[in-house]
Amino acid sequence: MSKQQPPSHDNDLDDDLDALSSLYARTHTESADGDPEQASAIDSAIDPATDNAILAAARRELGSAPHLQSAQTSDPRGPKQPTPTPKTAPRRRWRSSVTVPLAGAAVVVLSTTLYFDNQQQLTQPQPQLEAPSPALQAPVEVQSGSLSQPRAKSEPQTRTEFDAAAELGTAADPAESMQAPATMADPIRAEQRQDTSPTAAPLMQQVKPHAELIEQQSRQRQQTFKRQADTLAPAAPMAERKAIAPGSTSALQAEPELSDAAESLAPEAWLLRIQQLLQQGDQAGALAQLKQWRQRYPQQPLPDWAQALLNSGSTP
Amino acid sequence: MDNQTTDETLMQAYRDGDYAAFEALYGRHKAAVVRFYRRQAGDQVAEELLQEAFLRLIGARLRYQPQALFRTYLWTLVRSVLVDHYRKQSRTLPASYQQTDPDTLDTDGLVESEQLEPSRQACRDQQLNRLLQLIATLPTAQREAFLLKEEAGLSVSEIAAVTGDSFDTIKSRLRYAVKKLRAGLEAL
CATH class of the missing domain: 1.10.10.10 (Winged helix-like DNA-binding domain superfamily/Winged helix DNA-binding domain)
Known part of the structure; x- marks a missing residue:
């Protein structure tokens, strides 16, 4: 705020004020004895109690608004320490309280799904029995393997298992199910692959009764499967069975008489089927099958009898 | 506190929590204020009015805005305390406050x-x-x-x-x- 200048005709007032001001100022600094301190003490003296009361009030005012305090007004309680956020404890509680029930629930769902799946396969007619495809090969091994291994690593073998896998969100490519890994066909090796970690051991104990039940049902189904196969087609000599499936890991894979859809057989089984047709005197059928086999497996080595049959068929 | 620091800066500092700034302000102005009260109301009540004036200043610190001179701000408070004192004493303001004719x-x-x-x-x-x-x-x-x-x-x-x-x-x-x-x- 700027000091307003008085008009020129008020110069007399200013001069008088200046004179009075200088005189009045002396009243603050001079006493009758000429002692400035005494005069000042008289005019400006303030009881120390009044000073203390005012200054204390000023300090209290700052203390009542701690959010505005500066560093000069220290908090008697000391600097406020930030409250540590408990992060690890809830996580541990979550792990211990949620993970185990979830794992248990997953095991129950998986076991129930497999149980009903086996029940359905045992009670429903199975058209694949006459022509077992690679997808249906070794059902026992697949199921036992699926119990001893994580679900994501096991390939669903039937439509029902695909549905169950889809429900669990672990559906695999159906094309992958056409090649069942040989390792899964070995129950002993599959059992050796069981997780023996401390956390998995209780789960495996819970699963074991289900696995035994399913394995028993699978054995029954395999026996039924063999009985039906024996009635459908004459069995090949045992020597021939061993000869036609040298690299096969499954005995069921070498059952040519079980399949009418020869194209779905393994190359060796298909050749065995063609040889049986030839022995039965159906040379034309055997030749036709052999040509199809040749088209399907052009890289496979051709046995001598098959080569001879092919040559005889090509010559008029 | 530096003597060159303006009153406005000191008051802002006190508003923001600097107690030393208030001490400096009080030391600068208390003598003039108490003299003013001695002349206007007598020695008996001068310190009481002084205390009341500065308590009002303390209470109003958060509302202080450095848009006007602190001197004007302080003396408005000082005068209002005096006016309140007059009203307590006589229930009415001195007649001279309302009269403009000097004679x-x-x-x-x-x-x-x-x-x-x-x-x-x-x-x-x-x-x-x-x-x-x-x-x-x-x-x-x-x-x-x-x-x-x-x-x-x-x-x-x-x-x-x-x-x-x-x-x-x-x-x-x-x-x-x-x-x-x-x-x-x-x-x-």
Whole structure:
């Protein structure tokens, strides 16, 4: 705020004020004895109690608004320490309280799904029995393997298992199910692959009764499967069975008489089927099958009898 | 605290929590304020009014905005405390506060020269004593304008802002106060 200048005709007032001001100022600094301190003490003296009361009030005012305090007004309680956020404890509680029930629930769902799946396969007619495809090969091994291994690593073998896998969100490519890994066909090796970690051991104990039940049902189904196969087609000599499936890991894979859809057989089984047709005197059928086999497996080595049959068929 | 620091800076610092800033402010202004109260209301209540004025300043610190001079802000508070004191004493303001005609100014609320402290009466410097006596005999409004000019160091316009009166009124009061003081000193 700027000091307003008085008009020129008020110069007399200013001069008088200046004179009075200088005189009045002396009243603050001079006493009758000429002692400035005494005069000042008289005019400006303030009881120390009044000073203390005012200054204390000023300090209290700052203390009542701690959010505005500066560093000069220290908090008697000391600097406020930030409250540590408990992060690890809830996580541990979550792990211990949620993970185990979830794992248990997953095991129950998986076991129930497999149980009903086996029940359905045992009670429903199975058209694949006459022509077992690679997808249906070794059902026992697949199921036992699926119990001893994580679900994501096991390939669903039937439509029902695909549905169950889809429900669990672990559906695999159906094309992958056409090649069942040989390792899964070995129950002993599959059992050796069981997780023996401390956390998995209780789960495996819970699963074991289900696995035994399913394995028993699978054995029954395999026996039924063999009985039906024996009635459908004459069995090949045992020597021939061993000869036609040298690299096969499954005995069921070498059952040519079980399949009418020869194209779905393994190359060796298909050749065995063609040889049986030839022995039965159906040379034309055997030749036709052999040509199809040749088209399907052009890289496979051709046995001598098959080569001879092919040559005889090509010559008029 | 640095003596060159302005009042406004100190008040802002105190508003923001700096207690030392208030100590500096109080040390700068307490003498003038207590003298103002001694002249206007007497020694008996001067310190009480001083305490009340600074307590109001403390309570109003969060509302302080450095848009005006702190001096104007402080003396407005000081005067309002005095006005409240007048109202408590007589239930009405001194008549001179409402009168603008200097010739009809009354002398209500005057601190009689006889009420001055004996130590002051004993001053050998008669001129100074006379001046103080003359100031005490001034009408309240004229004395207030004079004291605000001399004690607070306010300009005419600042006094007008503090008292809420017009610039011309303050100037007129000052003129008549000076006239009476000069006349009294010349008569000595």
